Structure formats: C-alpha cells, structure tokens
Amino acid sequence: MTRPVFIANSALLCARGDSPATVASTLWNGECSAGQRKLGERAFPYFGLPLDEADWMVRAEQALRQVAGQLAPVSPETPLFIASSSFQIGHFEQLGAPFDLPAATASFSRQIGEWMSQSGARTSFSNACTSGFSALDAARSLIAAGLIDDAIVLGVELANDSTLAGFAAMELLSRTAGRPFDARRDGLVLGEAVAAVHLGAKPATWRIASLRTGLDGFSTTGPNPDGSRIADVTVDCLKEANLKAADIELIKLQAAGSPGTDLAEANALRSVFGQHMPPLISLKPSLGHTLGASGLAELAALLACLDADKIPATAGFSKVDPEIALFPMVERSTEHVERALLNLIGFGGGLASLIVERQG
Amino acid sequence: MINLTAVLSQDFTPADLPAAVRAALGKPLRRAAPLTQLALVGALACLPPERRSRPTILLWQSTSGPRLETLTLLDEVCSGGAEPMPYDFLATQPAIAAAQIQSFLPGLQTAMHLPLDSEGMANWSLLLSLAIVWLNEGRCAQVLCAQLDHAAEAASSHWLALSRGPLENSPASLQLVKDTAGTSLPDTPDFPARLAEWLAANDSQTLSLHSPVAMKLTVEFTRL
Structure with a gap:
C-alpha cells in the first residue's frame, strides 16, 4: 500500500511570531531583528521566542501548549514524532550542578506529550539540524504505507548555553548577522523555535511530493565543498517525486551564512539546476538557525508565505560572492508557487531535501 | 521478501571498546565518542566486506544517548565559566557517529538516531517497520537497526541487519x-538477543514483536 501524504495543518512559534500566518506577515514586512544572548564576556545575536518567562521549564510548557493550541483539534491518540537536537538541556543548566540527567535521553518527550495532551505513540529524533526532516520522513513513510493514518511532527529547539557555547567554541557563529550566500558571510546566528505539522492521508492544500535524507561524511562539521552528496540527495528527491529540476519553482535554502556550507550548497544547486536556477530564498536571517526545529519551522513559515502568495525577500544579502555566484531573492514576490524544494544541510553530515506540491 | 541477515549483541567494558575498534579496523579510530565506536564495531560485524558498499540505511536508538558526554559538557559550560572544548561538544551530538563511520561503510547513505524516552522500553517495532517499508520501496539494499547504550561501567549494542x-x-x-x-x-x-534465542531454540515457525504502541500491522519473523 502506498498513498499520498498531505500537510493538514501547521503551527509555529518563533522569534517572528506566534502562528505561521503571523510569521509570514512579518517576513513579508522584512522584519529580521534579533536579540542577544551572552556567553561569558561575549555576546551573540540570537533569535529568542517572544516569551518573558524566566523559568526554563515553565517557558517550555508555555511554548508547547501554544503550538498544541494552534494544531487543535487533534485526536489525543495521534502518533507524535518529536525532533530536537538539545531537548531540555537548558533546564539542567538552569538547575545547576549536580546535574540530575534522566536515564532515558529523550525523557523530555514524555513531558511534551503530556503538555500537548497527546497520549499516543511517541518517537523522538535527534539528528542535529536535520532532525525535523528525519521525523517527517519517518511519519510520512508510515502514513504512505498505511501503518498509521496521521501524525504530528514536532520540532523543538529551546534556548540553552551548551549549544551556543559549542558552536562558539568552533568559531561557527557570526557576531553580527546571518548573511546567506553573501560575500561577507561569517557564520550562523542561532535561534529558538517550536513548530509542528499535522500530516495525514486526507487531501489538503499541500502534499509531500518527496523527501530524501542523506549523509556526507566529509567532516563532522560540514559537507564536502564540492556539494556532490547534497546534489545526490536532491536528485533522488526529484526522482521520487517524478519531477524534473525545471519543475521546481522555488528553493528554500539551508543557507545560514556559513562560509563552507553555503558554498557546498551553491555547488550542489548549480550541478542539479544548471542554467535553470529557480528563485532562492533563505529564512534563517529572519528566524535564526533553529537547529533540530529548523526543518519544521521553515516548512511551516514557507507554506504560510506560499498560501498568501507572498514570498519575502531574503534579509542579509547584498554582495555576491564570486565563488558562490548565486543570489537569493532580494525583492519580495507575489508569484504563485505550485512546487517548492526545501534543503537542510546539518552538522554531523546530515542532509535532506523535501519537495512540497500544491494540490488542486 | 525482506530477510534477516544478521542478529548480533555485543558487550564491552569501556577499556575494551577501543581495542575492539582497533581489531575491526586494524587501527584506532581517533577522537570518536563511545557511541560512534559502538556503532562502527557493530556495523562492521553485521556486514561482511563485500556488502559494505551496498546502499545502506542505519536506524539506531539509544536509551543512554551521549549521557556521560552531556554531563561533561554541562560541567564545562555551567561550572567552568569558559567555552567547552570542541570535542566535548561534538561528542554530545550522536548524529556525528554516522559521518565518522561512512568512510568504513561506503554504502551508508543515510542514518537516523532515535533517542528513547523511557528506560527498559525500545522501539524496534518502528525501526523494523521503517526498514521493511524502505526496503520494499527500493530506497536501499540493506538496513541496519541498532540499540546502542553506554554507561561508565559498560557499553552494549544489539543489532539486526535486514x-x-x-x-x-x-x-x-x-x-x-x-x-x-x-x-x-x-x-x-535487548530484543535481538531474545530473537537469537528463539532462532537457536528451533521451535515455533513464526515470532512476532509485540509493541505497546503497535501500529496497524505487526512485525513478524518467519524461520527459513
């Protein structure tokens, strides 16, 4: 049995707003301001959630309940697929030593299920930046095969110093802003997000036309600069969707402003799309890189933009890098898009390409 | 038809694990976290050299995850007042295991890490269901499903190759x-260890995997 899988609903809480439609509106208006997060003597730009609560766990509960409310109504038995790269590590930072970590590494997922009033099967995914699409791939495969009828796929990435410090220690963070594909790009800007999609077999506006994940073992922190593995995944994704490169009308880039990864992605896109490069957009200069939640946060935001036929300009880009020689959209567009490709390129070699297609 | 090609359970003391890696590779695997070492030793034991280039998907779950490494990181971040050593941060990222073993398993095309949320429970049912679906789709030629755990005193892994x-x-x-x-x-x-016992006992013709969160269909093994 194989059947199409649709995105019935989506939910999003991130620095740009508290629903997909709100986020799409603020993106359209060009809002891209970031806050700041301090780490010792250093401060980094940071896209935090619009929540004032100081207690990490209470704040997490507020965020999760807010997103669950956006998805309602959903049967409490609906299987829940949870993606995160850091789970509740920020909570343990706040509690301080001695660190009483639970024996089961994803125990936070049980708490998430309770907050969202979901009592069905729970599965957690932690594949760094590609966690969200790994979870999406598993859920949509099971629905397509008739093993489950619907699923909530949730991405959760909440503030913590451990991730920020880890990226800072490797000099991967920008001190100013994310500048995708720009000649002056100098690193990532991190952020928080909680995002979800409700998948099902019942027809809805957007269908998952294909999704492929991959692996680039070139190094633990970035892909092969030639982009060959990224291109392989995108080609596989096009094949599964039975589409040609020319059928893609918009690409949501991974591009976060990382010197090496942006170059690899550009090389991959050139090899797949050649002279027929679709319009390119990056959402990370406005949302931040929300790591394990990024796939779902950017999917929810992009679909809301496409539903409104309002594709925002990419912030942070002004100077073409001759080595990359590609540029994201710097002007807003009201083009009606039927098919979009979304790329993820993760820490640890994870890769993913997703194609969504408008129905009817 | 989807076939079971390997059933494997391994236990190591922390001191033995690097030696097992050296024995498998003929050299040490530098700067690799214990979960990565466990993954590598198990994957190579499941797949003979002639099958390591076939398109392969790795699905692995873990109860412990990188618990010890996370404690080290928390201590550095919260108590040290300085940024952590890059290796200590990288060791808390389990996804990195796949990147580090791809050069020894060239056919490894993707990997997923599924951390578990309750002690004593696993999700072999989901791993095997995904494996069967993806093998039937032709997405890959083989799937490695694993449970990897390590603590201060011991490391263990359980594997099924399909x-x-x-x-x-x-x-x-x-x-x-x-x-x-x-x-x-x-x-x-430890389901693979129990499955190995069933295979060795040679009694009933079929065995099913009972999951408390079972989907519409159940994974059933048929003795060949």
Whole structure:
C-alpha cells in the first residue's frame, strides 16, 4: 500500500511570531531583528521566542501548549514524532550542578506529550539540524504505507548555553548577522523555535511530493565543498517525486551564512539546476538557525508565505560572492508557487531535501 | 521478501571498546565518542566486506544517548565559566557517529538516531517497520537497526541487519502482518538477543514483536 501524504495543518512559534500566518506577515514586512544572548564576556545575536518567562521549564510548557493550541483539534491518540537536537538541556543548566540527567535521553518527550495532551505513540529524533526532516520522513513513510493514518511532527529547539557555547567554541557563529550566500558571510546566528505539522492521508492544500535524507561524511562539521552528496540527495528527491529540476519553482535554502556550507550548497544547486536556477530564498536571517526545529519551522513559515502568495525577500544579502555566484531573492514576490524544494544541510553530515506540491 | 541477515549483541567494558575498534579496523579510530565506536564495531560485524558498499540505511536508538558526554559538557559550560572544548561538544551530538563511520561503510547513505524516552522500553517495532517499508520501496539494499547504550561501567549494542532479496544463510524473513497468534516478544532494548534465542531454540515457525504502541500491522519473523 502506498498513498499520498498531505500537510493538514501547521503551527509555529518563533522569534517572528506566534502562528505561521503571523510569521509570514512579518517576513513579508522584512522584519529580521534579533536579540542577544551572552556567553561569558561575549555576546551573540540570537533569535529568542517572544516569551518573558524566566523559568526554563515553565517557558517550555508555555511554548508547547501554544503550538498544541494552534494544531487543535487533534485526536489525543495521534502518533507524535518529536525532533530536537538539545531537548531540555537548558533546564539542567538552569538547575545547576549536580546535574540530575534522566536515564532515558529523550525523557523530555514524555513531558511534551503530556503538555500537548497527546497520549499516543511517541518517537523522538535527534539528528542535529536535520532532525525535523528525519521525523517527517519517518511519519510520512508510515502514513504512505498505511501503518498509521496521521501524525504530528514536532520540532523543538529551546534556548540553552551548551549549544551556543559549542558552536562558539568552533568559531561557527557570526557576531553580527546571518548573511546567506553573501560575500561577507561569517557564520550562523542561532535561534529558538517550536513548530509542528499535522500530516495525514486526507487531501489538503499541500502534499509531500518527496523527501530524501542523506549523509556526507566529509567532516563532522560540514559537507564536502564540492556539494556532490547534497546534489545526490536532491536528485533522488526529484526522482521520487517524478519531477524534473525545471519543475521546481522555488528553493528554500539551508543557507545560514556559513562560509563552507553555503558554498557546498551553491555547488550542489548549480550541478542539479544548471542554467535553470529557480528563485532562492533563505529564512534563517529572519528566524535564526533553529537547529533540530529548523526543518519544521521553515516548512511551516514557507507554506504560510506560499498560501498568501507572498514570498519575502531574503534579509542579509547584498554582495555576491564570486565563488558562490548565486543570489537569493532580494525583492519580495507575489508569484504563485505550485512546487517548492526545501534543503537542510546539518552538522554531523546530515542532509535532506523535501519537495512540497500544491494540490488542486 | 525482506530477510534477516544478521542478529548480533555485543558487550564491552569501556577499556575494551577501543581495542575492539582497533581489531575491526586494524587501527584506532581517533577522537570518536563511545557511541560512534559502538556503532562502527557493530556495523562492521553485521556486514561482511563485500556488502559494505551496498546502499545502506542505519536506524539506531539509544536509551543512554551521549549521557556521560552531556554531563561533561554541562560541567564545562555551567561550572567552568569558559567555552567547552570542541570535542566535548561534538561528542554530545550522536548524529556525528554516522559521518565518522561512512568512510568504513561506503554504502551508508543515510542514518537516523532515535533517542528513547523511557528506560527498559525500545522501539524496534518502528525501526523494523521503517526498514521493511524502505526496503520494499527500493530506497536501499540493506538496513541496519541498532540499540546502542553506554554507561561508565559498560557499553552494549544489539543489532539486526535486514536485506532485500534472499541471501545465503538468512535465518528468517520479516513481514508486516495484520494478525499474529503465535509466539511474541516484547519490544525491549535487548530484543535481538531474545530473537537469537528463539532462532537457536528451533521451535515455533513464526515470532512476532509485540509493541505497546503497535501500529496497524505487526512485525513478524518467519524461520527459513
């Protein structure tokens, strides 16, 4: 049995707003301001959630309940697929030593299920930046095969110093802003997000036309600069969707402003799309890189933009890098898009390409 | 038909694990976290050299995850007042294991890490269901499913290797079925060890994996 899988609903809480439609509106208006997060003597730009609560766990509960409310109504038995790269590590930072970590590494997922009033099967995914699409791939495969009828796929990435410090220690963070594909790009800007999609077999506006994940073992922190593995995944994704490169009308880039990864992605896109490069957009200069939640946060935001036929300009880009020689959209567009490709390129070699297609 | 091609359980003391890696590779694997070392030793034990270039998916779950490494990181971040050593941060990222073993398993095309949220429970049912679906789709030629855990005193791994099409000496085939009436085993981290016992006992013809969060179909093994 194989059947199409649709995105019935989506939910999003991130620095740009508290629903997909709100986020799409603020993106359209060009809002891209970031806050700041301090780490010792250093401060980094940071896209935090619009929540004032100081207690990490209470704040997490507020965020999760807010997103669950956006998805309602959903049967409490609906299987829940949870993606995160850091789970509740920020909570343990706040509690301080001695660190009483639970024996089961994803125990936070049980708490998430309770907050969202979901009592069905729970599965957690932690594949760094590609966690969200790994979870999406598993859920949509099971629905397509008739093993489950619907699923909530949730991405959760909440503030913590451990991730920020880890990226800072490797000099991967920008001190100013994310500048995708720009000649002056100098690193990532991190952020928080909680995002979800409700998948099902019942027809809805957007269908998952294909999704492929991959692996680039070139190094633990970035892909092969030639982009060959990224291109392989995108080609596989096009094949599964039975589409040609020319059928893609918009690409949501991974591009976060990382010197090496942006170059690899550009090389991959050139090899797949050649002279027929679709319009390119990056959402990370406005949302931040929300790591394990990024796939779902950017999917929810992009679909809301496409539903409104309002594709925002990419912030942070002004100077073409001759080595990359590609540029994201710097002007807003009201083009009606039927098919979009979304790329993820993760820490640890994870890769993913997703194609969504408008129905009817 | 989907075949079971390997059933493996391994236990190591922390001191033995690097030696097992050296024995498998003929050299040490530098700067690799224990979960990565466990993954590498197990994957190479499941797949003979002639099958390591075939398109392979790795699905692995863990109860412990990188717990010890996370404690080290928390201590550095919260108590040290300085940024952590890059290696200590990288060791907390389990996804990195796949990147580090790809050069020894060239066919490894993707990997997923599924951390578990409850002690004593596992999700072999989901791993095997995904493996069967993806093998039937032709997405890959073989799938490695694993449970990897390590603590201060011990490290353990359990593996099932699945392949599309018949292979010599496959002990069982797998399929998703609606109704099962025969022998069943619970979905626990050491399920492969229990499956190996069933295979060795040579009694009932079929065995199903009973999951408390079962989907519409159940994974059933049929002795070959």
